[in-house]
Structures are given as structure tokens and as C-alpha cells.
Amino acid sequence: MIKAKFYISNENVIFYDTTGNGTGGDMRADLKALNADANPETCDRHELIREYMKDGLRVKIGKTPHEMTVKHYIKWVFVETKDGASFRNLEPINLPEAWFPVAETDVVDIYAYCNLHGLLKSDVPENKYNQASVSPEFTGGVRK
Numbered sequence: 001m002i003k004a005k006f007y008i009s010n011e012n013v014i015f016y017d018t019t020g021n022g023t024g025g026d027m028r029a030d031l032k033a034l035n036a037d038a039n040p041e042t043c044d045r046h047e048l049i050r051e052y053m054k055d056g057l058r059v060k061i062g063k064t065p066h067e068m069t070v071k072h073y074i075k076w077v078f079v080e081t082k083d084g085a086s087f088r089n090l091e092p093i094n095l096p097e098a099w100f101p102v103a104e105t106d107v108v109d110i111y112a113y114c115n116l117h118g119l120l121k122s123d124v125p126e127n128k129y130n131q132a133s134v135s136p137e138f139t140g141g142v143r144k
Contacts, residue, residue, distance in 0.1 A: 004080045004111065006119055007031040036111070036121035048110050048122035056101040061112050061120070066096040071116075078111040 010030045045062040061074045068074065070092050077098040079086045083106065088098035112120040 004078065004085060004109065006034040006111070006113075008034055034119040036119040046114065046117065046120050048112055048120060050107075050110065050122070052104040056099055057104065057107060058097060058099050059110055059112070061096040061114075066114070068092050068094060068096055073115055075113045075115050078113075079107060080109040080111070081106040082108060 008031070044064050045066045047061075047063055049060040049063065051058040051060065057079065059077050059079065061077070066074050068090070073092045074090050074096045076090055077088045079100045079102060081102050086100045086102065088100070090096070090098065110122045114120060
């Protein structure tokens with residue numbers, strides 16, 4: 001299974017790769033890899049909460065819901081499955097959550113992107129406490 005990798009351009013456009021080719025020779029030179037490394041400053045508003053139902057998965061961002069304002073919001077949620085991935089764009093007018101028609105046993109990883117704090121990730125099998133990580137590219141940390 002190939003893990004999703006995410007990249008950001010100089011124009012703040014996000015690209016993702018599920019092929020495993022990474023930054024091969026045909027990749028744009030201005031792309032920078034995004035990583036959701038462990039960050040002790042992660043707060044409860046960046047936790048990726050999973051709610052499984054018989055017909056799918058609801059991903060909520062934050063035990064305390066993440067704010068959704070023009071200046072600070074979750075731009076998208078991405079669920080990687082055994083057979084591919086599903087992606088949902090969010091806007092400041094939306095709730096910080098997304099629904100995916102996937103079975104619990106098919107979910108591999110869950111990602112979200114905060115416009116201020118970067119890539120958030122929840123490893124499904126190993127992360128039973130819903131802890132999230134924030135991209136190290138965003139050095140300002142997370143507001144508590």
C-alpha cells in the first residue's frame with residue numbers, strides 16, 4: 001500500500017500523490033513536501049475525530065470545533081483507504097467536518113489541512129487517542 005504524500009506550491013496550492021512517485025523528475029520544481037510530524041503544541045481543535053456509522057465515516061476537526069473563519073479554517077479533509085482515497089473541500093461557511101462513504105475496516109489514514117497550521121494527520125490503526133500532528137513548516141505553533 002502506498003501512503004499519500006502532500007505538497008504545497010509557491011501559490012499555496014496543495015497537491016497530493018498516491019502513486020509513490022513523489023517528487024520525480026516531472027514534478028514541479030516549486031513544490032515543497034508537507035509533513036505532519038509530531039508537535040507537542042497540538043491542541044484539541046486540531047484533533048481529527050472519527051465517527052463511524054453503518055453507512056460511512058464522519059470526520060470532525062477538533063474536540064472543540066475548529067474555527068471556520070476566512071482568516072483561519074480547515075481547507076480540506078482527505079481519507080486514505082485500502083483502495084484509494086476520498087477528498088472533501090471545505091469553506092469558511094462550512095462546519096469543520098466531512099462525511100465519507102467508507103467502511104471502518106477500509107480506512108488507513110485521515111488528513112486535514114488548516115490554512116494557518118498546515119497538514120494534520122491521524123493514523124487510524126496506531127492512533128487510538130485521536131491525536132493529531134501539525135506540519136513543521138508552520139513554526140508559529142498552535143494557539144491553545
